[in-house]
Amino acid sequence: GQERSLLVQLTRYGVKQFLIVTRDVTQLEKLETTRKDFVANVSHELRTPLTVLAGFLETVHDMPAPSISDEQREHYYLLMMEQARRMQAIVDDLLTLSTLESSPSGMGEPVRVGDLIETALQQARSLSKDQHVFVVNVNEDLYVAGIESELASGISNLLTNAVRYTPKDGTITVSWYLTEAGTACYSVQDTGIGIASQDIPRLTERFYRVDRGRSRATGGTGLGLAITKHVAMRHNAELNIRSRFGAGSIFSLEFPASRVVTPDDSVA
Numbered sequence: 001g002q003e004r005s006l007l008v009q010l011t012r013y014g015v016k017q018f019l020i021v022t023r024d025v026t027q028l029e030k031l032e033t034t035r036k037d038f039v040a041n042v043s044h045e046l047r048t049p050l051t052v053l054a055g056f057l058e059t060v061h062d063m064p065a066p067s068i069s070d071e072q073r074e075h076y077y078l079l080m081m082e083q084a085r086r087m088q089a090i091v092d093d094l095l096t097l098s099t100l101e102s103s104p105s106g107m108g109e110p111v112r113v114g115d116l117i118e119t120a121l122q123q124a125r126s127l128s129k130d131q132h133v134f135v136v137n138v139n140e141d142l143y144v145a146g147i148e149s150e151l152a153s154g155i156s157n158l159l160t161n162a163v164r165y166t167p168k169d170g171t172i173t174v175s176w177y178l179t180e181a182g183t184a185c186y187s188v189q190d191t192g193i194g195i196a197s198q199d200i201p202r203l204t205e206r207f208y209r210v211d212r213g214r215s216r217a218t219g220g221t222g223l224g225l226a227i228t229k230h231v232a233m234r235h236n237a238e239l240n241i242r243s244r245f246g247a248g249s250i251f252s253l254e255f256p257a258s259r260v261v262t263p264d265d266s267v268a
Ligand code: ADP
Pocket: 157, 161, 162, 164, 165, 166, 190, 192, 193, 194, 195, 203, 208, 209, 210, 211, 215, 216, 219, 220, 221, 222, 223, 224, 225, 226, 249
């Protein structure tokens, strides 16, 4: 329809030669919808903490100077800081995502994944506040070719999620091993709340959360798995999610045999 009316107009203006470009319009429309949803989501995610922050600022401003005690000041400071940190975390994750989307990905260099797991475990343990049992099976000598900072964020995202979505006294099992097929596998298993099968395919969408309230309360931005998915793709790795609602989940990153290297391999 649109193309035809354009042709009619061009003919009217005396244009006799055309270059006709056809393309998959439905694909473009889908992209456009995704883009619009994304902008709407970002706006919404940032607006909530901004509104809360503005509210607290006003409250503090309206308090006459002598009547505000040190405790009150501290109280409002902490509340406002929490909102500022929320926004910071969202913006940081968005920047990470956009870098992942726009920068080229090569093979990287040999990365000692065991070290990254060690660091991620320290963060996870402090987030857990000793409320979970950690079981760790890590092959220290297993290296993959990759980009260290990206691998670090993928590894820690899966681990902090296991802590966030596993109630007190649950067990989190972290493994890093060479499979029989020669691929390298990082897996995080938890005995947590689990995920219903219909939600699993959507988890890597930006800002998708099964339970918005719970994710916010635990400090999640809703972008962790979207980032992890990108990191996986850039390393030709597969992000696998298996879960039973109410029983627990296994998230894994499986790197192809072609990425398994030794520390002295030059892979660039
Ligand atoms: P968030 O910041 O909300 O954790 P993610 O992208 O990391 O964002 O995860 C998206 C959603 O996937 C979470 O909100 C949660 O509903 C679900 N999820 C992720 N990891 C787990 C897990 N180990 N157990 C149960 N649900 C999980």
